Amino acid sequence: MALVEKVRLSLGTAIQLGLEAGFLDPCFTTAFLMTYRDGKCNANCAFCPQARESTSSSDRLSRISWPVYSFDEVLDSLDTIDTFRRYCIQSLNYPQAVEDVASILKELRVKTSLPVSVSIHPLDSTGITRLHDAGATSIGVAFDACTPELFDEVKGKKRGAPYRWETHLKALQDALEIFGQGNVTTHLVIGLGETEKEAADFILTMNKMGISVGLFALTGVRGTTLEKEKPPELSTYRRMQALRFLISHGYLTETEVVIDSEGALKVELDASLLGVLLSSGEAFRTSGCQGCNRPFYNERPSGPMYNYPRPLTPEEAADALALTGW
Template sequence: MLVRVSYGTAIAMGLVKAKLLARPTTAYLMTYWPGKCSNDCAFCAQARSSKADLDRLSRVTWPAFELEKVVKALPKGRFGRLCLQTIDYPGMLEDVFFLLKAFRPLSLPISVSITPVKRKILEKLKRLGVDYIGVGLDVASERLFKALKPDFEWEEMWDFTERIVDVFGPGRAVIHVIVGLGETDRELIETFEEAYSIGADVSLFAFTSLKGTRLENLSPPNLERYRKVQLARWLVEKGLGDRIILDGDKIGGFDLNGIDVPPRVFSTHGCPACNRPYYNERPAREPYNFPFLPEKGYIKNFLTQLNSQRLR
């Protein structure tokens, strides 16, 4: 049986010889299928209408290896977690169950990102050692959702999230949100508020344009907006959403009086031990999500920049 391994994970495991700029703290794996996903999400390289390479997800290459070889090499990576990504195809669930059984002897916590499944499937995933579920909402706008994810329904994703919280507990459903798909800042904040109100968490991604996808000509979000959205997500998580100042549908600023903003606000936020190095950006550029804690001076400079723009 084959399983895909993200390029950075494969380097950390010794399956590929190359230099690591930031070591992944989670092993990122993906189910193998020799064709495209049965779904047609507009931004995804795996979408059924995509002309992008089969071994791509976001800007990362995912080479395939024999499962036995992967299981044997995983301890070399000194990972704190396994994260199994899935695409939809006939027999996908059976493959997931088989993989989880193969990973159990490693005694690592496991996250699975999967499209909506019934409660009994979630309960089986839990019995097989899964403790977090990633929810591919992706589009933080009901207005745009159907056009960008035509095979899914907005309410279906939220119902699925509630099932996960019910089975796994609060904070164990991690909703993936991609910034830069045409959504407004207000829609992002409303999505954050809905997620945290039902006991879910939110993990942010920056849109990455990929040649061969329907959105190949869409530009990624600028870094300034992304930083503001990261701060807004953290404020909503902490129950401080009223400190976000909206100017129409855009974030106009923040009332941060008496609030100590920690550096982790701008780092990768997801399941425990997740750092996703350079998933959305080229290594030569400042990352949207730092795979490590930025220096405290970075926070100070960011807040100074906000003030210089006459933002509170």
């Protein structure tokens, strides 16, 4: 019997594993697991249904529901599926979190040699090494906010939460040493009140450090402090996606990123070259670890699609590119 008794699975993952009824999607390439605890996270991020002070149902993370299963049952069900390309473990912040994630990793490693990413609160280098040695192939520590001031407001001091900007940065630097470049990620939520310049500067800084950025659109989930906040303008989100894509592929340098008089992000690249680089629509797909698609994490099935979990049609790609205004 596994040391960890229970885990949560994203509903989509549970369906793919045959643990719930539903549509079997051959494009569902990442299995999402979340640590289980009886209660909420010790942290208090203003947008998160798992936050200490949120009144949301505790089976939610963003728009997705995460039912609880016996971990043994989940491990058995893994024998029935070969469409996953990656596993992703999301951890809440609580005293046993590292122990639990290490145990989950060890059991998964008996079953699979696929990449396993862990998204967790900042750890010291001993904790990071522990997860690396237990079988994690990449690690993410989510900044979510792009400036120290916004960070304090949505998940740090002003939330009575344990997080500090400097500690997040240090954990990511240590993770780079232990996991190596290309295996360390952070998250950025667009729509928390940042300017396009602030978000762009954050993406540029992370890219320079060798940390990849997964983009999320603010989603006002009922029961969270930010439940009434609107999602970001789609045009702003498209510019951030395009910037992240161009920078992370080395198609753009920092000096080619400018802000116009309206505060909107522009890039100094030839329009025809931009068309070549962005017309496939790749830039507008879900970003994060390789192979991650997080279907409907931020968006209602009726749209708008902030992050496409699949290749875009030529029309969708043209519309997304046009929205950048570039």
